Amino acid sequence: MLTLQKENEEVKKKEIDEIEDYGTLDIDEDDLKIEYPNFSIKIDRVQYSIFEMKRRYDRDMICIDPSFQRNYVWTKPRQKSELIESVVMGIPLPLIYLAENKDGQLIVVDGRQRLTTFFDFLNNKFSLKGLKIMKAINDKKFKDLENENPQYATMIEDFQLVVQIIKYPTPDRVRFDIFDRVNRGGTSLNKQEMRNALYQGKATELLDKLSESNDFKYATGKGVSSQRMKDKYIILRAVAFYLWNEGMLKDERGKLIEYKSDMEEFLGKVMQYLNDTSDKQVEEIGDIFINIMRRSFRILGQDAFRIPSNYKKKRPISMTLFESIFYFLYLSKNIEDSYVKKIIDKLLKDGEFIKSLEHAIDSSSQIETRFNIIKKKYKEVLNDN
Incomplete structure (x- = not known):
């Protein structure tokens, strides 16, 4: 019989890039066909110089999602260098899209690579390489331009960026639609990636911590990919329904948050709740999650969250079974x-x-059904014990 340590080592070796999310994570054509109510949507068009954008960024008035940064920044020096060269040449650049949150902070929706490149260059983090038109400034950092070619340094700082700002409080459903349209020419973000950009703070820090924990990875047999934030998505849903079922989920006015069959609105409110709650409570939520993952692995092993199959091949991790x-x-x-x-074995044989x-x-009906069944089974457990 394998020891727990050996079982853990085997789990570490597995790399199953699967999850049954039932198409709820990515935006598809059906999402975009939703008939929106008459929402009040305001988008401001402004111009900021690169210097002004950096000043706002340095003062935490502009947020570039760090999770996005790890996965999507340009890696080739030539790409970054040619962008700086285009600015010096005065070539117009595409629009930059920002979304305003409730605190007035601006979240970068489209333009992350460009802004990161500008800020890094002004901070002397790279020198220009491979330029074929303005060869004279190859191998120069920004400080070199300031000393040797001050006119170019000034041109970069003064270059005007055209910015569209999606004002608060445009609902998440609409913002996700706008983001998808904006990103179709580049990296198309899924719903969790968009949420992760919009609700930076305690919520994203908690999801980072929990998704990177070995306890989560062991409990799921490493069956949930971290790519495209699938792991953070199922963790957020589990935490959300725990808070909702326990009557802890409240808005800023202290009113209980209801679930009305709109998952994007609901999960957005959960992220906001986590950002607004105390550090102590966020820590407690994290501890509860970790303890449940440990217990799950101890009782059920690494296949706890797979719906049983009649075939030899195991089904992927089920998001709904997980929560x-x-x-x-x-x-x-x-x-x-x-x-x-x-009791869990009996649950998995329950057709309803x-x-x-x-x-x-x-x-809302199916969510109520499955959690009512869960609560009913728990009451049976209490009665039997």
């Missing part, structure tokens, strides 16, 4: 492990429960 079992393990935290396993995991999964 459901997560809440059941939270409720039954004081119940003996062996008994909890028996399985249906709620696989069909119309984000409708």
Whole structure:
């Protein structure tokens, strides 16, 4: 029989890039066909010099999502150098899109690579390479231009960027639609990547911490890819429904947040809630998550969140099963492990429960169905114990 240490080592070796998210993570044509109510949408068009944009960025008035930075920045020096060369030559650049949050901070929606390049060059983090038109400034950093070619340094600082600002409070559903349209010519962000950019703060820090934890990776058999933030998405949903079921999820006025079959609005409110809540409570939520992951691995192993299959091949990790079992393990935290396993085995043979995991999964009726079943099973556990 394998020891826990050996089992953990085997889990580390596995790289299963799968998750059953039922098409809820990516934006598709059906998402864009939604008939929006008469939302008040305001988009301002302004111009900022590169110097002014950097000044605002240095004062934390502009946020470039650090998670995006790790995955999408330009790596070839020539790309960055040619952008600086274009500015010196006065070539017009595409629009930059920003989204305003409730605190007035501006989140970069489109233009991350360009802005990062400008800020890094002004901070002397790279020198110009491979320029074929303005060869005289090859191998120059910004400080070199200031000393040797001050006119070029001034041209860079004064260059005007045309910026579109999506004003707060445009609803997330509409902002996601706008973001998708803006990004179609470049890197198309999915819904969680957009949320991660819009709600920087305690929420994103918590998701970073939990998704990178070995406890999460062991509990899922490394079956949830970190690419495109799939791991953060299922973690956010599990935390969201735990808070919602426990009656802890409240808006800034202290009113309970309801779920109305609009997952994007709901998860946006959860991210905002996490950003606004105390450091102590965020830490407690993180501890609860880690403890449940450890218990899940101890009781159910690395396949805990896979819906049983009649075929030899295992099904991918199920997002809806993950959030459901997560809440059941939270409720039954004081119940003996062996008994909890028996109840979960019965759950996985319950046709109504399985249906709620696989069909119309984000409708309020199906969400109520699966969590009502979870609560009912927990009451049975209490009665039996």
